[in-house]
Amino acid sequence: MNSYQKLLSTVRRIVAGAPYRFTYAADGFGVRKKFVPFLGDAQFDAAWRETVEVNLEHWNGDVPDIRWRCHVCAWAATSCAKLEGDFAEFGVNTGILSSMVLKTTNVAEAGKKFFLFDSFAGFRKIWPRPTKKNIRRR
Numbered sequence: 001m002n003s004y005q006k007l008l009s010t011v012r013r014i015v016a017g018a019p020y021r022f023t024y025a026a027d028g029f030g031v032r033k034k035f036v037p038f039l040g041d042a043q044f045d046a047a048w049r050e051t052v053e054v055n056l057e058h059w060n061g062d063v064p065d066i067r068w069r070c071h072v073c074a075w076a077a078t079s080c081a082k083l084e085g086d087f088a089e090f091g092v093n094t095g096i097l098s099s100m101v102l103k104t105t106n107v108a109e110a111g112k113k114f115f116l117f118d119s120f121a122g123f124r125k126i127w128p129r130p131t132k133k134n135i136r137r138r
């Protein structure tokens with residue numbers, strides 16, 4: 001790195017914030033200088049605030065910011081609402097994802113049922129491990 005590049009890097013760090021100013025940073029990853037439309041979406045924002053509010057007690061006041069995941073699931077659900085069949089989420093926990101999907105898409109209006117599953121305890125140990133022999137083929 002020559003002295004000009006060093007200077008540029010220093011200026012960039014000062015202007016952008018150290019190390020970088022992210023457009024979205026949560027849930028173990030971040031993006032910068034990207035168009036993240038859900039951040040400016042009033043309906044999405046209202047749905048997220050409402051979801052956080054009802055989850056506060058369970059999460060001891062610190063609801064994980066999984067908006068990116070919610071956005072991806074809502075995008076997928078919007079496309080899938082046009083298909084036959086219903087919806088199911090496996091491993092729903094407090095329902096952050098499913099409630100965000102229901103609040104921000106037309107899944108309910110499309111007449112879809114949304115089945116929510118959670119063992120809250122993992123699989124029972126007596127269940128057989130999948131093997132070539134016991135996996136049913138179509």
Ligand SMILES: C[S@@+](CC[C@H](N)C(=O)[O-])C[C@H]1O[C@@H](n2cnc3c(N)ncnc32)[C@H](O)[C@@H]1O
Nearest residue numbers: 090091092093095096097118119120121122123
């Ligand atoms: C990280 S949470 C996911 C929560 C939810 N999908 C969300 O993003 O808001 C994972 C959940 O999966 C459940 N889980 C883990 N193993 C499972 C299993 N074998 N069967 C059913 N649920 C399971 C756990 O009880 C937990 O509530």
